[in-house]
Amino acid sequence: MNRLPIYIFRFIILVLLQIFIFSQIQFSNLINPYFYVLFVLLLPFDMPRSAMLLMAFFLGLTIDLFSNTLGMHAAACTWMAFTRPAVLKWISPREDYEADTLPTVHYYGLRWFVGYTLVMVFLHHFALFFIEMFRWSDFFATLARVFLSTLFTSFLIVVSQFFFFRK
Template structure:
């Protein structure tokens, strides 16, 4: 079994490629742009040092940026999301503490918990991203609609992946 660090790095590359090669080409009626690569941040282990969380967020964000030719846009949004992850985790703590040896996965903490967890973080990420992208308040509601629809679609993909790919790991 490969160790957690290389597993996460591998996952990062797969997610980047999937995002760049597949999802970036999906755009439904100008409203829905799914960004599934944030799953990488969602799935980092509980014990990840917080500074590493930010660095990883920056790393994956800037990688997406390099492909999308928008330096800084995804990086800033993902760093923002990584920054908020510990607080969101604390907010949704099921009992007193997360069980040692467990991962922030649907498998361990159930569908509802994972839905809330991913919905909040993905929404925050998308909000930041889309408003930085439009960079104005003129189309506030239009942008908000894009944020909401894209969030739903991204979360849908993320949950789906939980059922099919990221099973329990020994």
């Protein structure tokens, strides 16, 4: 339980970074990085799944409150947390996840982490952008936004691992 303060601190920092920096970045409306999803990515393996859902929902709701999009991030984050166990299972390394490890670059290597990040961020961005558009008519334009933003967010997340989350 001594990890709890770290997660609370990370939560606050990520929300602040998202609101004041990443939400201000927009390249021609195509790329909107949502860096804060890193919080859900880094939650421990052994966390109760329902607690994870609630955390993700609360995280999304916090972002929503500051960006005037009530419900959209909450829905996308909850969806992301819901799919996380399945994704982790799908991309698990050959000798499975060891006890007392975290889903980070340092335990499972760059390749694993990049794959994990791309899949999870894609799931989140896909849900978020389509909820934001709320129709299928501009499907491919929205899909382009999803792909570009996924690449950019994932890039930021992977790079951040080497700068700020050293062991």
